[in-house]
Amino acid sequence: MTSPTRKLLSGDEAIALAALHARVALGAGYPGTPSTEILERFSELGGRGQWSPNEKVALEVALGVAFSGARAIATMKHVGLNVAADPLFTAAYTGVSGGLVIVSADDPGMASSQNEQDNRRYAVAASVPMLEPADSQEAYDFLWQAFEISERWKIPVILRVTTRVCHSYTLVNPRGPNGAAKPAHFERDIPGRVMIPAYARPAHRRLRGKMAEIQKWNETSPLNYSVPGNRSVGIIASGISFMHAREAAPAASVLKLSVTYPLPMEKIAAFAKTVDRCVVIEEGDPYLFEAIRAAGIEVEGKAEMYRFGELDVPRVRRILKNDLSPEPAKAPGKPPQLCEGCQYRLVFETLRARDCIVAGDIGCYTLGVLPPFEAMDSCVCMGASLGIGLGLRHVLPRSEARRVVSVIGDSTFIHSGISGLVEMVYNPPPDGHVLIILDNSTTAMTGHQEHPGTGRALNHEPANKIVLEDLARAVGVKRVHIIEPRAGSTDFARVLDECLASGELSVIIARRPCLLIVKRLREFERCDCERKEGHVQQSH
Amino acid sequence: MSSNLTNVVIAGIGGQGVLKASDILADVAVRAGLDVKKSEIKGMSQRGGSVSSDVRFGQAVLSPMVSPGEADFLLVLDSTQVETNLGVLKPGGTLIKPDAVDPAKLPNRKSLNVALLGALSAHLPLPEKEWIESLREAFAPEFFEPNRQAFLVGRQGVRGDL
Numbered sequence: 001m002t003s004p005t006r007k008l009l010s011g012d013e014a015i016a017l018a019a020l021h022a023r024v025a026l027g028a029g030y031p032g033t034p035s036t037e038i039l040e041r042f043s044e045l046g047g048r049g050q051w052s053p054n055e056k057v058a059l060e061v062a063l064g065v066a067f068s069g070a071r072a073i074a075t076m077k078h079v080g081l082n083v084a085a086d087p088l089f090t091a092a093y094t095g096v097s098g099g100l101v102i103v104s105a106d107d108p109g110m111a112s113s114q115n116e117q118d119n120r121r122y123a124v125a126a127s128v129p130m131l132e133p134a135d136s137q138e139a140y141d142f143l144w145q146a147f148e149i150s151e152r153w154k155i156p157v158i159l160r161v162t163t164r165v166c167h168s169y170t171l172v173n174p175r176g177p178n179g180a181a182k183p184a185h186f187e188r189d190i191p192g193r194v195m196i197p198a199y200a201r202p203a204h205r206r207l208r209g210k211m212a213e214i215q216k217w218n219e220t221s222p223l224n225y226s227v228p229g230n231r232s233v234g235i236i237a238s239g240i241s242f243m244h245a246r247e248a249a250p251a252a253s254v255l256k257l258s259v260t261y262p263l264p265m266e267k268i269a270a271f272a273k274t275v276d277r278c279v280v281i282e283e284g285d286p287y288l289f290e291a292i293r294a295a296g297i298e299v300e301g302k303a304e305m306y307r308f309g310e311l312d313v314p315r316v317r318r319i320l321k322n323d324l325s326p327e328p329a330k331a332p333g334k335p336p337q338l339c340e341g342c343q344y345r346l347v348f349e350t351l352r353a354r355d356c357i358v359a360g361d362i363g364c365y366t367l368g369v370l371p372p373f374e375a376m377d378s379c380v381c382m383g384a385s386l387g388i389g390l391g392l393r394h395v396l397p398r399s400e401a402r403r404v405v406s407v408i409g410d411s412t413f414i415h416s417g418i419s420g421l422v423e424m425v426y427n428p429p430p431d432g433h434v435l436i437i438l439d440n441s442t443t444a445m446t447g448h449q450e451h452p453g454t455g456r457a458l459n460h461e462p463a464n465k466i467v468l469e470d471l472a473r474a475v476g477v478k479r480v481h482i483i484e485p486r487a488g489s490t491d492f493a494r495v496l497d498e499c500l501a502s503g504e505l506s507v508i509i510a511r512r513p514c515l516l517i518v519k520r521l522r523e524f525e526r527c528d529c530e531r532k533e534g535h536v537q538q539s540h
Numbered sequence: 541m542s543s544n545l546t547n548v549v550i551a552g553i554g555g556q557g558v559l560k561a562s563d564i565l566a567d568v569a570v571r572a573g574l575d576v577k578k579s580e581i582k583g584m585s586q587r588g589g590s591v592s593s594d595v596r597f598g599q600a601v602l603s604p605m606v607s608p609g610e611a612d613f614l615l616v617l618d619s620t621q622v623e624t625n626l627g628v629l630k631p632g633g634t635l636i637k638p639d640a641v642d643p644a645k646l647p648n649r650k651s652l653n654v655a656l657l658g659a660l661s662a663h664l665p666l667p668e669k670e671w672i673e674s675l676r677e678a679f680a681p682e683f684f685e686p687n688r689q690a691f692l693v694g695r696q697g698v699r700g701d702l
């Protein structure tokens with residue numbers, strides 16, 4: 001029963017291993033739970049993984065790689081695909097020469113996200129094929145499969161995973177490394193890749209043609225298969241829901257869908273005919289249910305109450321029984337909080353004491369919303385602190401407008417705060433604005449990843465550093481302050497008061513490395529020194 | 541099908557080594573030739589929030605999650621987290637709390653997670669040799685011996701009670 005090659009891997013780790021084995025030339029992404037570990041592991045295994053400033057850039061870099069004939073992945077959490085949606089929709093038109101797989105890691109139940117959007121809708125909206133693995137073995141296999149589809153039809157493919165697949169560990173038998181990587185080379189294809197309207201119109205038709213072919217192929221693909229069972233109940237499921245459904249109803253017939261766009265409707269119709277009652281079990285939106293019903297196939301869905309949160313075995317049992325009684329509440333756990341000694345505590349205490357109106361952002365510091373601080377008034381998406389703060393400043397009565405501040409972390413600022421900063425300079429509110437950048441030299445929330453402002457690459461080796469204060473001055477902000485917030489010091493409060501009173505545009509960079517990485521930073525610095533000394537010795 | 545499975549939930553607070561403990565348990569089950577799934581929600585646990593990890597092993601595991609009321613074992617590293625997690629335990633299931641181990645006997649307090657794994661191990665049909673090998677791989681060489689000792693303190697503590 002033991003096989004020497006089987007490994008217990010998380011879904012993320014399995015995708016990373018598959019990327020290595022499938023000879024992915026480059027993986028680009030932005031950290032985001034539950035996708036972060038894919039590129040980290042890929043890099044640890046020896047793959048070339050890069051953090052981009054945001055998901056849009058990551059997808060564009062990956063697309064450039066795929067235009068050259070090499071294989072690329074772009075990894076991101078579900079909301080990251082919103083940021084990358086712009087290149088996604090037109091990359092579907094241009095297609096690719098090499099394989100391009102976009103890993104979209106959704107977070108039903110919002111373990112660590114601001115919404116639980118269902119990114120299966122993106123595959124439909126952009127018209128690209130989508131695969132949904134149910135465990136780590138499938139995560140491994142489906143990345144390979146996604147490349148085969150991508151290269152055969154020259155189209156980007158979405159590998160859609162969810163938190164439970166990303167962060168569950170299941171056994172994987174890897175097939176091992178592929179032969180040589182596909183060599184990169186440039187082949188000019190102006191009408192194929194320059195999407196002016198004259199070239200985009202035929203590209204749209206080409207795309208629909210490809211999708212029609214893929215749908216035909218998918219009708220007979222062994223990736224979608226049925227598990228025989230009794231005739232009374234049939235279940236259609238994909239992803240992790242397949243596992244829950246098999247356990248909840250071991251006797252039922254099950255149609256397992258793996259390529260969930262474009263759907264194999266004939267196969268689904270044939271399956272539905274073999275059972276008396278056919279139920280679609282899916283997490284999140286009724287995506288499969290609506291598509292199957294729209295095709296005229298009689299299936300049951302789930303009650304609205306099961307649209308919220310993750311599914312599990314008991315919830316699937318309830319759906320099958322059509323049980324609408326209230327679900328037992330889970331005992332609340334201990335909520336996360338800003339670490340003891342975190343420098344942001346002082347920042348939020350100061351903002352609270354001044355009754356500031358705080359347009360917040362996404363990161364650890366969002367915890368400033370919880371008691372005892374309760375010093376955050378909005379948190380919408382990456383970078384939104386700037387625009388929302390400015391909007392409030394533009395229209396609020398003066399007494400309120402002057403209390404508005406935008407608060408954003410260093411990594412989030414680089415991700416999508418920079419264009420907000422440009423907006424601040426270009427359309428300044430009458431009484432100016434105050435932007436506080438909480439610079440802890442890391443992407444802390446997702447587990448301390450590097451970003452362009454840390455001066456280190458994904459693998460922690462030295463990289464060019466974006467200096468936040470230089471950037472702020474370069475776009476035209478005159479008041480730029482750098483403060484180290486420390487308990488017992490009133491420096492931060494003093495500078496904040498000055499900036500609020502000035503009526504000018506101000507940027508306060510509250511800079512102090514995250515407590516949790518201080519030891520690691522010293523280690524990096526030691527390595528950097530050794531590297532430099534090595535160079536000196538070599539030159540002698 | 542699930543009746544052949546062993547369902548374990550390990551719970552505590554971020555930073556206590558919950559995930560390390562569940563990694564080791566899952567690894568030992570893999571070494572014993574079983575099918576294994578392990579599932580946890582990480583996300584914000586690093587900021588001191590509750591964290592728990594489900595480990596299931598047996599002939600064939602489907603869902604990676606332990607359903608409420610179906611855990612054979614609940615191992616809790618922090619006494620404040622017992623109430624929160626008690627609902628996962630099946631009737632007659634075994635609860636292992638921090639007081640299952642005498643802290644005075646531990647080489648250091650940080651190894652409580654491994655000591656409680658030792659206590660759990662006394663209830664499971666997994667070979668001691670595999671536990672020790674798994675510990676050896678899980679820790680840097682200098683931390684292996686204290687953790688091995690902690691494991692044995694937990695394991696023998698339970699065995700002594702039997």
